[in-house]
Amino acid sequence: MNALSVLFFAAGLFCLIAGADVLVRGASRLAVLFGVSPLIIGLTVVAYGTGSPELAVALRAASTHQVDLAVGNVIGSNIFNVLFILGLSAIVRPLVVHDQLVRIDVPIMILASGMLFFLSLDGWISPLDGAMLVAAIIGYTYLLIQLGRRQRAVARQNTTPLARASDGRHPWLRHLALIAAGVLLLVIGSHWLVIGAVKIAHALGVSELVIGLTVVAAGTSLPEVATSVVAAFRGERDIAVGNVVGSNIYNIFAVLGTAAVVTPSGLHVAPAALRFDVPVMVVVAIACLPIFFATASVRRWEGALFFGYWVAYTAYVILAAAQHDKVDEYGHVMSFFVIPLTVVTLTVVLYREARSRKRRPG
Numbered sequence: 001m002n003a004l005s006v007l008f009f010a011a012g013l014f015c016l017i018a019g020a021d022v023l024v025r026g027a028s029r030l031a032v033l034f035g036v037s038p039l040i041i042g043l044t045v046v047a048y049g050t051g052s053p054e055l056a057v058a059l060r061a062a063s064t065h066q067v068d069l070a071v072g073n074v075i076g077s078n079i080f081n082v083l084f085i086l087g088l089s090a091i092v093r094p095l096v097v098h099d100q101l102v103r104i105d106v107p108i109m110i111l112a113s114g115m116l117f118f119l120s121l122d123g124w125i126s127p128l129d130g131a132m133l134v135a136a137i138i139g140y141t142y143l144l145i146q147l148g149r150r151q152r153a154v155a156r157q158n159t160t161p162l163a164r165a166s167d168g169r170h171p172w173l174r175h176l177a178l179i180a181a182g183v184l185l186l187v188i189g190s191h192w193l194v195i196g197a198v199k200i201a202h203a204l205g206v207s208e209l210v211i212g213l214t215v216v217a218a219g220t221s222l223p224e225v226a227t228s229v230v231a232a233f234r235g236e237r238d239i240a241v242g243n244v245v246g247s248n249i250y251n252i253f254a255v256l257g258t259a260a261v262v263t264p265s266g267l268h269v270a271p272a273a274l275r276f277d278v279p280v281m282v283v284v285a286i287a288c289l290p291i292f293f294a295t296a297s298v299r300r301w302e303g304a305l306f307f308g309y310w311v312a313y314t315a316y317v318i319l320a321a322a323q324h325d326k327v328d329e330y331g332h333v334m335s336f337f338v339i340p341l342t343v344v345t346l347t348v349v350l351y352r353e354a355r356s357r358k359r360r361p362g
Contacts, residue, residue: 005203009196015189020226023049023182028236030175036148039098042231042242043105044144049183050223050243051250053190058259062267070259071125071267075277078113078248080221082284083310088225089232089240090303096237097292100147105245106288108140112252113285117278120269130260130267137253186223194219241298248285280313290347
């Protein structure tokens with residue numbers, strides 16, 4: 001281990017934290033200026049900005065015929081976003097869930113995950129499938145713009161002419177500059193952090209397999225990690241949750257869709273991913289709905305549950321890649337005990353909340 005590795009790691013970590021702070025500041029100020037909710041900004045500007053590393057990786061992988069990497073990166077990132085990022089953010093500070101997420105955005109995230117599953121059943125995501133996914137992200141973005149316009153119209157009605165005049169000329173440019181600077185710092189920081197972490201792991205004798213499945217796989221999601229955790233610390237919880245949900249929708253519709261369109265033969269989906277990882281991604285997306293609906297929040301114990309599942313999933317992936325003799329036994333424990341127990345727990349929580357709502361007056 002040399003000093004340069006540690007320097008890369010430290011500089012990357014600093015850029016990630018600084019970039020996330022700048023991005024959250026710019027996004028929250030932009031939301032106030034335009035009179036839209038921070039959730040809309042989190043679902044669009046923040047989510048699309050922090051999703052840029054996934055898009056870069058997918059396009060590079062497609063251009064070099066490493067299509068498995070493009071698909072695997074999106075699937076892994078979506079699982080990581082919900083289980084790790086949302087879980088960690090809720091542990092830091094319980095998250096309040098906006099009603100729009102339950103009514104619109106999480107169902108769209110589930111729809112996107114389901115579309116990916118069904119489109120890849122034949123083992124390929126064709127250019128035509130990719131065009132459908134790209135059309136879906138255009139439609140979703142248009143929907144969010146319309147929602148933002150309605151919120152802005154309501155905000156303008158409630159704002160006095162004096163307050164409007166005091167905004168100054170083109171303040172939105174400053175906020176967009178903050179957002180752009182934040183995204184740039186996040187991309188640079190994640191790149192440097194991965195370089196430093198890989199070099200340190202090599203020096204400590206960690207295998208290439210473990211490095212690839214942990215450090216590199218999580219590397220493209222580091223901007224989302226930093227942004228959501230910093231947003232939770234700063235009390236911008238709509239941005240923290242919106243960033244995760246928006247990034248997952250963007251990853252499937254925009255990232256995979258664009259990569260499939262520019263790849264003449266389409267994107268290959270490995271049978272192992274179709275048997276295990278894609279269904280896990282769908283289940284993870286579906287699991288958000290009862291948790292969000294039940295209490296309009298993600299409490300600390302629910303965040304810990306998500307985080308624990310990420311640890312369990314990562315352990316399974318490592319055991320499977322290493323062809324460990326206990327991997328089947330581990331998979332059976334997960335499939336026939338842990339997951340059903342969680343489903344029962346969530347069902348009971350949802351049922352109790354539904355009954356308590358019926359008893360409330362009015």
